[in-house]
Amino acid sequence: xxxxxxxxxxxxxxxxxxxxxxxxxxxxxxxxxxxxxxxxxxxxxxxxxxxxxxxxxxxxxxxxxxxxxxxxxxxxxxxxxxxxxxxxxxxxxxxxxxxxxxxxxxxxxxxxxxxxxxxxxxxxxxxxxxxxxxxxxxxxxxxxxxxxxxxxxxxxxxxxxxxxxxxxxxxxxxxxxxxxxxxxxxxxxxxx
Amino acid sequence: xxxxxxxxxxxxxxxxxxxxxxxxxxxxxxxxxxxxxxxxxxxxxxxxxxx
Numbered sequence: 723x724x725x726x727x728x729x730x731x732x733x734x735x736x737x738x739x740x741x742x743x744x745x746x747x748x749x750x751x752x753x754x755x756x757x758x759x760x761x762x763x764x765x766x767x768x769x770x771x772x773x774x775x776x777x778x779x780x781x782x783x784x785x786x787x788x789x790x791x792x793x794x795x796x797x798x799x800x801x802x803x804x805x806x807x808x809x810x811x812x813x814x815x816x817x818x819x820x821x822x823x824x825x826x827x828x829x830x831x832x833x834x835x836x837x838x839x840x841x842x843x844x845x846x847x848x849x850x851x852x853x854x855x856x857x858x859x860x861x862x863x864x865x866x867x868x869x870x871x872x873x874x875x876x877x878x879x880x881x882x883x884x885x886x887x888x889x890x891x892x893x894x895x896x897x898x899x900x901x902x903x904x905x906x907x908x909x910x911x912x913x914x
Numbered sequence: 915x916x917x918x919x920x921x922x923x924x925x926x927x928x929x930x931x932x933x934x935x936x937x938x939x940x941x942x943x944x945x946x947x948x949x950x951x952x953x954x955x956x957x958x959x960x961x962x963x964x965x
């Protein structure tokens with residue numbers, strides 16, 4: 723692999739790290755029909771949900787024969803070094819820090835890893851998150867779309883969505899869902 | 915999400931996943947079995963008259 727890396731301008735790292743690398747991610751949030759399970763899913767693509775209490779594992783959907791993440795591929799569990807980079811993510815419901823381990827490819831602005839597990843999580847109103855970032859995006863209510871996708875919203879955007887007939891039903895209070903999410907993944911609340 | 919160009923590759927040791935703490939369930943007092951239907955309830959023992 724070293725020759726391939728050098729040809730791609732990537733420096734192979736011989737030294738193994740004993741501590742996980744920390745990164746930032748956003749997810750969408752989903753519930754089952756009976757409202758008894760919460761699962762986080764990647765924002766993009768049709769990847770499976772992140773399983774609770776076991777690590778998420780990278781799988782390459784392009785070239786299945788290699789171990790993910792291959793440095794010259796785009797596969798792997800993506801995370802950014804700076805939470806500000808997630809500002810323009812598409813409709814996130816949850817922001818959080820993640821521990822990354824196994825094979826980790828370091829990029830200029832983030833990482834792709836073989837294994838990952840969330841460390842701290844927080845629900846966000848995606849409209850406030852888009853406008854102001856994580857520090858001013860606290861959600862008050864969670865609505866449920868058809869198909870089970872959950873959308874946390876602040877008071878102002880709940881009212882706005884009702885005024886414009888956004889096809890969503892109230893699911894629960896955001897704090898209630900947040901506690902259930904933290905309990906599901908056995909992690910702590912992210913404070914920003 | 916564009917994370918730029920790859921720079922380095924690391925091998926990071928495995929991490930243990932948090933496991934929720936399971937609290938011990940307190941032992942409950944054994945409860946008296948309910949009497950079968952129709953069986954007379956035993957009378958309470960007479961108490962000594964107070965002086």
